[in-house]
Amino acid sequence: xxxxxxxxxxxxxxxxxxxxxxxxxxxxxxxxxxxxxxxxxxxxxxxxxxxxxxxxxxxxxxxxxxxxxxxxxxxxxxxxxxxxxxxxxxxxxxxxxxxxxxxxxxxxxxxxxxxxxxxxxxxxxxxxxxxxxxxxxxxxxxxxxxxxxxxxxxxxxxxxxxxxxxxxxxxxxxxxxxxxxxxxxxxxxxxxxxxxxxxxxxxxxxxxxxxxxxxxxxxxxxxxxxxxxxxxxxxxxxxxxxxxxxxxxxxxxxxxxxxxxxxxxxxxxxxxxxxxxxxxxxxxxxxxxxxxxxxxxxxxxxxxxxxxxxxxxxxxxxxxxxxxxxxxxxxxxxxxxxxxxxxxxxxxxxxxxxxxxxxxxxxxxxxxxxxxxx
Ligand code: OSB
Ligand code: MG
Numbered sequence: 001x002x003x004x005x006x007x008x009x010x011x012x013x014x015x016x017x018x019x020x021x022x023x024x025x026x027x028x029x030x031x032x033x034x035x036x037x038x039x040x041x042x043x044x045x046x047x048x049x050x051x052x053x054x055x056x057x058x059x060x061x062x063x064x065x066x067x068x069x070x071x072x073x074x075x076x077x078x079x080x081x082x083x084x085x086x087x088x089x090x091x092x093x094x095x096x097x098x099x100x101x102x103x104x105x106x107x108x109x110x111x112x113x114x115x116x117x118x119x120x121x122x123x124x125x126x127x128x129x130x131x132x133x134x135x136x137x138x139x140x141x142x143x144x145x146x147x148x149x150x151x152x153x154x155x156x157x158x159x160x161x162x163x164x165x166x167x168x169x170x171x172x173x174x175x176x177x178x179x180x181x182x183x184x185x186x187x188x189x190x191x192x193x194x195x196x197x198x199x200x201x202x203x204x205x206x207x208x209x210x211x212x213x214x215x216x217x218x219x220x221x222x223x224x225x226x227x228x229x230x231x232x233x234x235x236x237x238x239x240x241x242x243x244x245x246x247x248x249x250x251x252x253x254x255x256x257x258x259x260x261x262x263x264x265x266x267x268x269x270x271x272x273x274x275x276x277x278x279x280x281x282x283x284x285x286x287x288x289x290x291x292x293x294x295x296x297x298x299x300x301x302x303x304x305x306x307x308x309x310x311x312x313x314x315x316x317x318x319x320x321x322x323x324x325x326x327x328x329x330x331x332x333x334x335x336x337x338x339x340x341x342x343x344x345x346x347x348x349x350x351x352x353x354x355x356x357x358x359x360x361x362x363x364x365x366x367x368x369x370x371x372x373x374x
Contacts, residue, residue, distance in 0.1 A: 003114050004081040007039040008074045008106075008372040012066065013365040015298055017326055021140040024168035024196035025056040031296055031326075032062045035362065036069065038077070038109045045113025046357055048304070049105035050268035050295035057194070057295075058222070058243065058269060060101045066368075068102035074372040077106060085111040085125075089274040100246065100271040107272030108304045116352035122303070123346050126273060128310030132343040136162030136317035137325065138192065138294065145175050149182045152189065159342035161317040162188045162214065168196045173207055180211050188317075192217035195243060199227050205235060214316075215240040215262050225250070228259035238262050242293055246270060248278040255286040262316065266293040267308055268301075276308055284313040292318035299323055299332030303353035306336070310346045320344060331361050 013033050020029045034049035049069070051060045060068075073092050082088055088110045092103040115122045123130075137160045142148040152163045163183075165176060172191070179189055190213050197204070197219045208216060215238045220227045222243035232239045238261035245251050245263055247270050254260060263283050267276040283290045292309040295301070302320065309318050322338040323330035330336065332355035338344050347354025 002081045002083050003040050003085065003110060003117065005038050005040055005077045005110070006079070008078060009037040009369065010066070010069055010074065010372060011035045011362065011369045012062065012367050013331070013362060014367050015327060015331070015365055017296065018328060021296060023140060023166045023192070024194045026054060028052060028296065031298070033298055034062060034065055034069070034105060035300060036074070036105050036109050038106070038113050040113055040117070043113055043117045045109040045111070045116060046300050046353065047105035047107070047109025047112065048297055048301035049101050050266065050297055050301055051101040052295070058101070059098060065099070065102040065105070068099040069106065070370060070372055072096055073099070073102055073106055075374045077110070078372065078374050082110065085114045086274050089272055093271065101268040104268045104270075104272040107274065108267060111273050112304070112353050119351045121348050121350060122307040122353050123310040123348060126277065126307055126311065128307060128346065129312050130310040130314070130346060131348065132345055133306055133309045133314075133320060134161045134317035135320050135322070135338050135342045135344050136160055136164060137321050138164040138319045139166060141166045141168060141171055145178045148175055149178050152179045153182060156183060156187060159338065159340045161342040162190065164190050164192050164217070164319065167191045167193050173204060176208060176211055176213070185212060188214055190214040190217065190240075192242070193219040195220065195222045199230060202231070202234060205231060209235045209237050213237050217264060218242040218244065225254050225257050225259040229257040232258055232260060240264055242266070243269070245279060247275055248282055251279045251282045255282065255288060261288060263288055263290045264293040265290050265308070266295060267304060268295060273308065277311070280311055280313050289313060289315035291316035292320060294319035294321070296326060298327070299330040299336055299355055300353070300357065302336050303332065303355050306344060306346055307353065317342070329361070331358055331365070332356060333358055
């Protein structure tokens with residue numbers, strides 16, 4: 001069955017977070033989210049662009065993605081037939097450098113559309129296997145060390161399988177030591193620095209190395225591999241790469257250089273499902289476990305992440321918290337939930353992404369909307 005994309009609608013919604021999310025590179029309070037809808041023969045597919053308001057995670061932002069989608073990317077898909085959604089990324093990628101999140105929202109929507117048309121779950125179309133996904137929580141930088149310890153403790157009690165603590169200079173060693181002391185030596189805790197350090201901070205990393213963290217995520221520059229390899233050689237704690245892995249070639253380079261021992265895959269960062277699958281396979285081949293990262297997605301992006309995380313080499317808990325952790329009300333039904341053992345169910349019993357978008361709610365949250373034409 002081929003997919004022919006007849007209409008594309010692009011929207012921006014403003015979805016207030018329950019609480020501000022602070023990381024070393026900035027803070028978000030209201031999530032500005034781009035959503036795309038692809039239409040083909042009565043079926044539709046939804047996609048979400050995970051870019052943030054500012055280009056402080058990657059070079060993309062909500063506004064660059066909006067322009068990339070409407071000016072260059074969506075017009076390439078309109079009126080075109082694809083034998084399979086795997087064919088979409090090469091079309092979007094030809095002679096357009098970067099803009100991975102903009103490409104990803106269209107590409108992932110095409111997988112959703114294909115899965116709905118064939119009546120199969122998105123996880124099946126992707127080659128997934130897992131029935132449930134293990135869930136971790138990513139805690140933004142808190143008001144105080146005490147507040148952090150309480151949040152971390154409550155998270156483990158709620159069932160989360162991994163607690164990720166955001167760190168930045170001045171909020172690192174003391175915070176992590178306090179969490180380790182309070183939760184005990186076996187507690188599954190890790191740190192994410194979002195590029196806040198350099199090799200000059202080796203002394204700090206040696207002290208963090210004694211805390212038995214599951215991993216330290218992206219301590220050095222957003223596009224660095226060489227220095228991460230240098231740092232990894234000096235530490236027992238595995239480094240996990242996030243920002244630096246922008247596609248399959250970077251994953252190969254990282255493995256060859258020894259830049260880390262774990263990879264966080266965010267489909268938006270690498271350009272969608274096809275690229276995620278390629279990174280997943282390279283890591284599996286190299287004996288490097290992966291886990292699914294998050295970018296404070298709404299229920300649409302979360303659905304895509306859950307389907308992806310059902311692939312076999314997603315061996316560690318993902319940043320895939322349930323809807324209630326982020327929003328008073330999600331934009332999908334049913335909302336994403338987590339059981340008391342920190343597991344989320346992959347919707348194998350439903351076609352496509354397995355949740356329905358609440359269109360009335362989306363319309364109410366929409367701040368701009370455009371039907372793309374060629
Ligand atoms: O580095 O993983 C990150 C959110 C925005 C930008 C970068 C990151 C994050 C998170 C959020 O950690 C994880 C989640 O969606 O729960
Ligand atoms: Mg990260």
